[in-house]
Amino acid sequence: MTHSAAREHDHQSPNSSVPILGAVDHARVHSKVLASPVIKGPIIRRPKAVGLAEKFDADAAGVTEMQRLRSQYGSGPVQLKVFPGRKVALLLDPADVHRVLNETPDPFSPASLEKRGALNHFQPGGALVSSVNARKKRRPFNEAVLQTGRTVHSHADAMTNAIREEVDSLRGHIEFNGALDWDAFSLMWWRIVRRVVLGDSARNDQQITEDLNQLRERGNLAYLVPKNRSRRKRFTKRLRHYLELAQPGSLAAMAADVPASTGTMPEQQIPQWMFAFDAASGATFRAVSLLSADPETSQLARKELDQAPDLPTLRAVALESLRLWPTTPLILRETTKETQWRNGTLDKGTSILIFAPFFHRDDETLADAHCFAPELWLENRNDNDWPLVPFSGGLGMCPGRNVVLLTASMVLGELFRNHDFTAENTAAEPLDVEQLPGTLSPFSSRFITKFRNARGAPKSQDQS
Structure with missing residues (x-):
């Protein structure tokens, strides 16, 4: 289709439907855009699938396909059918992304x-x-407990203490092995999450994490598998236990103190907090990859460590990791009524899909699309200036955004305080911060560690 024809699509009669993709374009979108996020695991990642996606740079292929759609159909949304009676509208323009996020939850x-x-x-x-x-009751409760509008949570001292203790414990592993891998990092991360969310007594409660992860694995298959009600019941019972304990400094303690109207069900809100923290684990470990490839930024971050817990450079690094490799690649909304668009209408009940990698890595509109550019997040910007949505946006923005970023930046600060990390590459090329891949698996990353002396210079392990 010519560019003039594409522009005509953008100016169809408002009484007509938003264009529906033909059979060939359907197949291309399913294979190049939707397949990778679904196969990798939309609710909990499948490490082997993420490794394959990295090998074939699958997310970059998805961005290229979205660019092709925009060139062919114009900037208005397009529709595809995922199964009989169910339509999904793909957004191709940042203005439409802002509209959908700003007009959540209705329409x-x-x-x-x-x-x-x-x-x-x-x-x-x-x-x-x-x-x-129901959301009108539950969303304010989440925002009150997580203190959505605050960069530094009022429980930051307790969070900082948990983070420092757990990173300190990890150092024993690093000193023994001379390296940091995903398994050790993930074990430490989940101990932090349980302490921050549920309280110190939950540190070693790996069963509650295992139950959540098993339930999330079923979530990957959505309606295709039955619910494991007995496991969910056990999981929920443990959450109620920690709410009753209300250990000082935990989010569970704050949840116990925040007034909750009938139907809020605090124990039903906590799984999402743990879910969000888990997504941040991969982003934080990828941030280690970025910092190890950019000594200048890691050195700048070290100079800010006395400002803890508010670490703006490391917060920007975490956000940049989320921009480059979104942990929620498919942001979903559903229309509650018929909606009008520049190129037609969408019926009530249409699923809206925002493919975040496209808007984060669109090198046709973003100069720094594939570069490590933490300075993007240090500038004073209005959200509508750009289409970057690592935590969604508008009234649907993740209410735990600042708690997660505080945790991620503090973990990075403690890791890099006395260590240098060098990515251990086998067949892969070293990470180039000027041209980063579309997919990066945290599960196979491993870093050789060097300790730093009192003046901050690195020293080898046999000198320590």
Whole structure:
């Protein structure tokens, strides 16, 4: 299709439907855009699948396909059919992304059919999958506990203590092995998460994490598998236990103190907090890759460590990791009524899909699309200036955004305080911060560690 024809698509009669892709374009979108996020695991990642996606740079292929669609159809949304009676609209323009996020939850509800099928396995009463009326009760509770508008949570001292103790414990592993790998990092991360969310007594409660992860694995398959109600019941019972304990400094303690109206069900909100923290683990480990490839930024970050817990450079690095490799590649909404677009209408009940990698890595519109550019997040910008949505946006923005970023930046600060990390590459090329890949698996990353002396210069392990 010519560019003039594409522009005509953008100016169809408002009474006509948004264009539906033909059979060939359907196949291309399913194989190049949707397949990778689904196969990797939309709710919990499958490490082998992520490794394959990295090998074939699958997300970069998805961005290229989205660029092709925009060139062919114009900047208005396009529709495809995922199964009989179900249409999905793909957004191709940042302005439409802002519209959908800013007009959440009505007419663009976050409780889409697909999301309900996935999240109902472990949090059927969560705010994300609630009706508009139930959400009005549950969302404010989440925001109050997580203190959404604060960069530094009022429980930051307790969070900082947990982070420093757990990173310090990890150092024993690093000193023994001379390296840091995903398994050791993940073990430490989940101990932090349990202490921050549930309280110090949950540090070694690996069963609650295992139950959540097993339920999330079922969530990957949404409606295709039955719910494991006995496991979900056990998981929820443990959450109630920690809410009753309300250990000082934990989010569970704050949840116990925040007034909750009837139907809020605090124990149904906590799984999403743990879910968000888990997504941040991969982003934080990828941030180690970025910092190890950019000594100048890691050195700048070290100079800010006395400002803890507010570490702006490391916070920017975490955000940049999330921009480059979004942990929520498919942001979903569902129309609660018929909506009008520049190129036609979308019916009530249409699923809206925002493919985040496209808007984060679109090198036709973003100069730094493939570069490590933490300075993007240090500038004073209005959200509408750019289409970057690592935590969604608008009224549907992740309420735990600042708690997660505080944790991620503090973990990075403690790791890099006395260590240098060098990525151990086998067949892979060293990470080039000027041209980063579309997919990066944290599961196979491993870093050789060097300790730093009192003046900050690195020294080899046999000198320590």
